[in-house]
Amino acid sequence: MENKTLDSALTIGAFIIGIIGLIMGIMIMRGNESVVGPAITLSMVVMGVAAAVAILFGLFHFLTNIKRNIPMLIGIVVFVILAIVCYTLASDTVLQSYDPGITESESKLSGAGLLIMYVLVVVAAGAAIVGEITRIFK
Structure with missing residues (x-):
């Protein structure tokens, strides 16, 4: 997969997740409390994925530049x-x-x-x- 394609896919994915979060936030503010559970789950999944990516990215760069580290x-x-x-x-x-x-x-x-x-x-x-x-x- 080319870098430009990957960047575009990740940007679109982040935009979609942001829109879903925004819709859930608006629904919660309007009094629809049935969305609170899924909103918290979405937040936890996004945080977990971001943490995993950050750790794996750091490990990859650490191991590829082992002499400098x-x-x-x-x-x-x-x-x-x-x-x-x-x-x-x-x-x-x-x-x-x-x-x-x-x-x-x-x-x-x-x-x-x-x-x-x-x-x-x-x-x-x-x-x-x-x-x-x-x-x-x-």
Whole structure:
């Protein structure tokens, strides 16, 4: 399929979905509440398709330019290692002050998230300080 044909088909499809949404919106505003369910379903389907296309498009371009994306891969690997270390170090103790519905695994995940945040805040502050100091001496 040629790019121009695909662009035209996608534009027409988006226009049709927009018209359907507009009609449903007008019907809802006029008091026809039977359209609310299908309108929500349409919105969820369109959002799901858009999210899937965005993710697949990003993955395609990421994988086709893998050599340029090595620094990002290193960052992802470092973040995953940091998450594993923080999860291992996090406590699974459920204190009395916690909500009664909190489980040990939820407490551990929450603690790991806090540890990751603390590490990233310290790294960001350190990078900002080092950046300013090197800027002074240039």
